[in-house]
Amino acid sequence: MITVSRLSLFVVMLSLLACKADISVQDEPVDPVAQEIALAFVERPLLLSTEDGDTEAFTVSLQDPTAFNPGARLILKQNAFAQSAETELTAGLFAEGELFDVKDLTASPDGLTLLFALRSPELANTPDELQPKWDLWRYDVLTKSLSPLISDPQQAQRGHDISPAFFS
Numbered sequence: 001m002i003t004v005s006r007l008s009l010f011v012v013m014l015s016l017l018a019c020k021a022d023i024s025v026q027d028e029p030v031d032p033v034a035q036e037i038a039l040a041f042v043e044r045p046l047l048l049s050t051e052d053g054d055t056e057a058f059t060v061s062l063q064d065p066t067a068f069n070p071g072a073r074l075i076l077k078q079n080a081f082a083q084s085a086e087t088e089l090t091a092g093l094f095a096e097g098e099l100f101d102v103k104d105l106t107a108s109p110d111g112l113t114l115l116f117a118l119r120s121p122e123l124a125n126t127p128d129e130l131q132p133k134w135d136l137w138r139y140d141v142l143t144k145s146l147s148p149l150i151s152d153p154q155q156a157q158r159g160h161d162i163s164p165a166f167f168s
Helices: 003-021
Strands: 039-043 047-049 055-057 075-077 086-089 101-106 113-119 134-140 145-148
Touching: 075 101, 075 113, 086 145
Parallel strands: none
Antiparallel strands: 039 075, 047 055, 075 086, 101 113, 113 134, 134 145
């Protein structure tokens, strides 16, 4: 009796997998009653590779707010549903495979502007004092445009700019 139950459960699971049902909501119609709220977040690996080939857990140092932790991505989802459409806002800023860092994400009160700190990838064979600094960036949700807050690159690299905020 137990084997028949297991066999029938296995058959049911296989038939469900064979359906190839698409549960994504990427083209879901807008609900006239419920308000959709986009979700923006920084995604990063929880385990980092060390120079000797091992892995270690990602940690944030409160003593060094300018620490560089490469591998972050800034993601915007259509809503908080797990299968909703996802856009990587920082894609295309740097060459494929270049690791940069993102932190201090904040949204305007109306939700139409995102501010965040971004640090460019490290430069090979360059001393620490000449490595890129943290810059503040802005993403406009309506125009889908991404731009640095300080447009002059030399001015922006004078110091670390972190922790953006909106005043109400």
